[in-house]
Amino acid sequence: MKYLSTSLKSLATGVSLAVLGTTLSLSVQAAEEVRFTVAYYSAKTGPYYEALAEKFEKSNPEIDIKIEVVNWDVLNQKLTTDISSDVNADMAIIGTRWLVDYVEQDVAEPLDGLISEEMKQRFVPAFLSPGTLNGKVYGLPVAASARAMYYNKDLMQKAGASVPTTWDQLVDSAAKISKIDKTYGFGLQGKEVETDVYFYYGMWSEGGSLLKKDGSSNLASSASVANAKRLQSMIENGLTQPGVTSYNREDVQNLFKQGRVGMMITAPFLVNQIKDEAPDLNYGIAPIPSGTSRATYGVTDSVVLFKNSKHKQAAVKFMDFMFTTEQRAVFSSGEGFLPVLKSVSELPEFAENDAVKTFVNLLPEARFAPTIAGWSEVADITSNAVQAIYGGADAQSTLDKAQKRVNRVLGK
Amino acid sequence: MSITMTKKTKRSIFCWLALSPIICIILFPFAVMFFTSLKPRQEVFSFPPTWLPSEFIWQNYIDMWHATKFGNALLNSLYVSFSATLITLLVAIPAAYALARYNFGAKSSYRLFLLITQMLSPIVLVVGLFRLIVWLGLIDSVNSLVLIYAGFNIAFAIWMLQNYFHTIPKDLEESAWMEGASFLQGLTKVFLPMAVPAIAVTAMFTFINSWNEFVLALTVLRTEENYTLPIQVYSLVGGRYTVEWHHVMAAALVASLPAAILFSWLQKKLVTGLSSGGVK
Amino acid sequence: MNRNLPLYLILPSLLLALFVISYPLYELINLSLSDVNRFGKVRGFIGLENFTYIFEDQLFIDAALRTVVWTVAVVGGTILFSVPIAVILNTEFYGRGIARTILMLPWAISLPMTAIVWRWSLNGEFGMLNATLMNVGLIDSPIVWLAQSATAFPVQIGLGILVSIPFTITIFLGGLSSIPIDLYEAAKMDGANLWQQFKRITYPLLRPFINMAIVLNVIYVFNSFPIIWVLTQGGPNNETDILVTYLYKQAFSFGHIGQASAVSIVMFTVLLIFTIFYARMVMKNEK
Numbered sequence: 001m002k003y004l005s006t007s008l009k010s011l012a013t014g015v016s017l018a019v020l021g022t023t024l025s026l027s028v029q030a031a032e033e034v035r036f037t038v039a040y041y042s043a044k045t046g047p048y049y050e051a052l053a054e055k056f057e058k059s060n061p062e063i064d065i066k067i068e069v070v071n072w073d074v075l076n077q078k079l080t081t082d083i084s085s086d087v088n089a090d091m092a093i094i095g096t097r098w099l100v101d102y103v104e105q106d107v108a109e110p111l112d113g114l115i116s117e118e119m120k121q122r123f124v125p126a127f128l129s130p131g132t133l134n135g136k137v138y139g140l141p142v143a144a145s146a147r148a149m150y151y152n153k154d155l156m157q158k159a160g161a162s163v164p165t166t167w168d169q170l171v172d173s174a175a176k177i178s179k180i181d182k183t184y185g186f187g188l189q190g191k192e193v194e195t196d197v198y199f200y201y202g203m204w205s206e207g208g209s210l211l212k213k214d215g216s217s218n219l220a221s222s223a224s225v226a227n228a229k230r231l232q233s234m235i236e237n238g239l240t241q242p243g244v245t246s247y248n249r250e251d252v253q254n255l256f257k258q259g260r261v262g263m264m265i266t267a268p269f270l271v272n273q274i275k276d277e278a279p280d281l282n283y284g285i286a287p288i289p290s291g292t293s294r295a296t297y298g299v300t301d302s303v304v305l306f307k308n309s310k311h312k313q314a315a316v317k318f319m320d321f322m323f324t325t326e327q328r329a330v331f332s333s334g335e336g337f338l339p340v341l342k343s344v345s346e347l348p349e350f351a352e353n354d355a356v357k358t359f360v361n362l363l364p365e366a367r368f369a370p371t372i373a374g375w376s377e378v379a380d381i382t383s384n385a386v387q388a389i390y391g392g393a394d395a396q397s398t399l400d401k402a403q404k405r406v407n408r409v410l411g412k
Numbered sequence: 413m414s415i416t417m418t419k420k421t422k423r424s425i426f427c428w429l430a431l432s433p434i435i436c437i438i439l440f441p442f443a444v445m446f447f448t449s450l451k452p453r454q455e456v457f458s459f460p461p462t463w464l465p466s467e468f469i470w471q472n473y474i475d476m477w478h479a480t481k482f483g484n485a486l487l488n489s490l491y492v493s494f495s496a497t498l499i500t501l502l503v504a505i506p507a508a509y510a511l512a513r514y515n516f517g518a519k520s521s522y523r524l525f526l527l528i529t530q531m532l533s534p535i536v537l538v539v540g541l542f543r544l545i546v547w548l549g550l551i552d553s554v555n556s557l558v559l560i561y562a563g564f565n566i567a568f569a570i571w572m573l574q575n576y577f578h579t580i581p582k583d584l585e586e587s588a589w590m591e592g593a594s595f596l597q598g599l600t601k602v603f604l605p606m607a608v609p610a611i612a613v614t615a616m617f618t619f620i621n622s623w624n625e626f627v628l629a630l631t632v633l634r635t636e637e638n639y640t641l642p643i644q645v646y647s648l649v650g651g652r653y654t655v656e657w658h659h660v661m662a663a664a665l666v667a668s669l670p671a672a673i674l675f676s677w678l679q680k681k682l683v684t685g686l687s688s689g690g691v692k
Numbered sequence: 693m694n695r696n697l698p699l700y701l702i703l704p705s706l707l708l709a710l711f712v713i714s715y716p717l718y719e720l721i722n723l724s725l726s727d728v729n730r731f732g733k734v735r736g737f738i739g740l741e742n743f744t745y746i747f748e749d750q751l752f753i754d755a756a757l758r759t760v761v762w763t764v765a766v767v768g769g770t771i772l773f774s775v776p777i778a779v780i781l782n783t784e785f786y787g788r789g790i791a792r793t794i795l796m797l798p799w800a801i802s803l804p805m806t807a808i809v810w811r812w813s814l815n816g817e818f819g820m821l822n823a824t825l826m827n828v829g830l831i832d833s834p835i836v837w838l839a840q841s842a843t844a845f846p847v848q849i850g851l852g853i854l855v856s857i858p859f860t861i862t863i864f865l866g867g868l869s870s871i872p873i874d875l876y877e878a879a880k881m882d883g884a885n886l887w888q889q890f891k892r893i894t895y896p897l898l899r900p901f902i903n904m905a906i907v908l909n910v911i912y913v914f915n916s917f918p919i920i921w922v923l924t925q926g927g928p929n930n931e932t933d934i935l936v937t938y939l940y941k942q943a944f945s946f947g948h949i950g951q952a953s954a955v956s957i958v959m960f961t962v963l964l965i966f967t968i969f970y971a972r973m974v975m976k977n978e979k
């Protein structure tokens with residue numbers, strides 16, 4: 001009743017709802033409830049975290065962990081809208097690339113004072129650093145991956161092609177494989193999340209970069225244009241699957257599992273999917289081809305603690321349990337991610353696994369999404385420009401236009 | 413007699429021929445749902461695709477039911493749609509009665525207000541609605557959907573009902589009142605029974621609108637246990653690393669059948685309901 | 693009788709509608725004039741800046757124009773198909789009940805489900821649409837329908853028409869059943885052929901129903917979100933974006949709450965103008 005009258009008063013005065021939300025704070029409960037928003041990785045994600053929470057609650061009966069599984073394509077939207085209304089969970093898994101928005105708007109809690117130095121030391125440094133901003137740790141890496149090139153050995157052999165190490169060789173091998181009936185040389189992603197990233201691989205290897213030194217967009221660089229033209233000509237010459245702009249990453253992966261494309265670039269978790277769904281597929285994993293330089297895309301997802309949480313100690317306690325060798329090993333192998341804990345990466349299951357090794361070896365040259373505000377909008381603008389190019393638009397002018405739009409978002 | 417028979421036969425052939433293209437298009441997705449849902453998992457991505465599965469895997473439906481938590485979403489959808497319909501009728505019937513039977517000062521301005529609410533859909537107001545729901549503390553609650561669906565259906569419901577109420581002679585309830593029945597008795601015993609067909613059709617429209625709503629449910633619902641059917645099925649497709657199309661198709665088919673059966677059963681009533689509602 | 697009785701009777705509906713529709717509208721007006729961060733915190737009044745921002749955004753202008761094309765094409769197509777279908781369904785023939793039921797079916801499936809099934813059917817490699825069209829010999833090689841707006845948008849319009857037909861023919865069937873049969877018999881006596889009967893009797897008497905169908909469909913289609921969202925999310929390259937998808941992305945993908953609210957207000961204004969325009973037109977016709 002008290003909150004209703006408060007609310008009505010606020011309506012009358014037209015005070016923003018964001019402020020109102022603070023009156024909605026959870027009432028005190030018997031067990032301390034910690035809400036944890038978890039990103040959906042696969043059908044295994046929900047059960048994994050439920051089991052994790054249960055195990056934790058057994059030894060910590062005073063804490064009640066509530067898991068909320070959310071799909072990736074709505075995750076950021078749900079978190080931002082929830083935060084805007086102060087109804088967000090205590091902790092959440094987010095794409096580390098969003099973290100800067102959260103930190104800038106002061107909704108993420110720095111963890112340095114809350115977690116022990118020992119706990120910080122558990123992580124592989126390369127994966128902890130993207131979650132560190134202005135010298136403070138805001139996000140603990142919960143899933144890490146890099147990108148590498150998967151290739152179909154049978155198709156390579158049948159076409160007399162070799163595993164490419166440069167983009168010129170890739171075009172050459174793709175041409176050979178495409179001659180096989182109903183088969184496409186190079187699987188090119190052209191829709192939805194990471195469409196822009198699929199474009200960056202070639203751009204980076206030509207020496208391009210996302211941002212100039214002054215922090216403005218470098219999307220229309222000569223490296224970028226050269227890459228655009230190369231991909232365009234591959235599409236025109238039928239070296240990719242037809243209609244690339246209707247293929248998201250999963251669609252291209254499906255083609256690969258069917259043995260219908262010769263090569264594609266994607267994350268380690270495809271290994272697990274192939275194991276389950278196409279165990280007979282004869283494939284290999286190699287570094288992404290290089291041009292003047294080599295690069296891969298590194299991605300981490302992070303666990304963050306929100307500033308408005310009333311259960312920070314309990315949440316951190318749960319994190320401490322979550323990031324133990326045993327619990328992380330189950331997750332990394334179950335979902336097919338790279339180990340984020342040093343101790344996990346030393347386990348034979350990972351240390352002696354060729355696929356994992358290939359990816360781990362690429363990490364020194366991995367580039368992470370730049371820490372700039374509004375990254376999701378920048379990615380969207382880039383993806384749209386890339387789609388236009390794949391559809392046949394002029395590379396230079398399309399990228400020029402996109403660069404201007406990106407700069408408007410960046411305020412440059 | 414035999415001449416009229418052949419005439420009707422000829423006409424039937426012509427009618428069916430003329431309708432056949434659209435009927436094919438309408439039935440096409442049903443066929444896709446049916447056959448895809450029965451394919452073995454690996455066959456869903458076979459190339460070139462075939463209509464018929466190599467074997468019919470009825471087990472897919474059982475797997476789907478568990479994997480997608482279908483029963484739970486179905487209950488949520490039923491709860492939301494029934495509650496929204498009930499609330500809509502509860503507030504719309506008196507209002508429609510007032511508009512049909514009385515002349516009062518605010519009548520035309522109320523009509524205008526209804527017209528304006530009628531033309532809005534949740535998507536246009538989605539940002540504001542979200543804030544309203546937050547204010548109520550109903551994020552991730554199906555009850556927020558009940559409230560809002562009811563609110564958005566009021567205008568159409570009142571409009572349908574009042575047009576029908578016009579056609580019920582006023583004398584009926586008036587004579588009941590003359591005979592000493594109370595105001596409420598006159599309405600519930602005499603008037604409402606006459607209005608049942610219109611109420612049924614209005615309920616049907618409200619139910620369908622609530623059953624099908626997508627944007628708001630997508631924005632408001634957070635946890636799987638609260639998902640309505642459209643969101644549950646959509647969540648199997650959007651933003652996942654793998655899509656189990658045979659499950660999606662099975663779920664879509666099972667979700668569509670009850671409404672389809674209801675429709676074929678009530679199809680005549682819908683038409684008479686709309687026409688007796690009249691167009692004004 | 694209590695003079696205030698009618699007011700009491702309309703009061704519950706008024707309160708609910710006010711609560712659910714007017715309050716969010718009030719919020720939107722506020723937000724559209726404010727600087728709002730992505731977490732919805734209002735940082736101050738900025739006048740019409742959000743409006744200038746969207747009107748300077750080429751994507752918004754494109755989406756607005758496309759919304760006009762979308763609305764006109766879907767509503768026009770719906771009416772064009774629904775009138776003959778309703779006329780056929782209103783004549784007596786064998787199996788009419790079945791035919792009516794089949795034509796109602798698209799209404800029974802919710803829009804997002806329809807769109808999901810079609811998205812799968814339209815898949816370039818594995819979709820049954822290409823397979824079927826190739827079997828029948830209508831096309832030689834698979835078309836990746838959703839890869840370019842040149843095919844995706846027409847497909848979306850077609851789908852929009854398909855799902856609007858059931859509601860529309862329901863209205864028309866109601867209208868047709870109210871036309872007295874004697875009129876046709878009299879016309880037949882005068883030697884009018886089927887087309888003349890349609891032109892002189894059916895069409896004029898159906899006219900009010902057509903008008904109603906146009907208005908209701910314009911409102912529905914202008915606001916329609918699931919078909920485009922599920923099939924293409926407005927892509928590729930924003931070329932199938934309409935106002936509602938643009939609005940949704942601004943609000944929930946990019947966190948531009950202020951600009952999104954401005955889009956809402958613009959859409960509201962357009963709908964308001966349309967409604968007023970229509971009300972005037974009807975009144976003129978009635979005179």
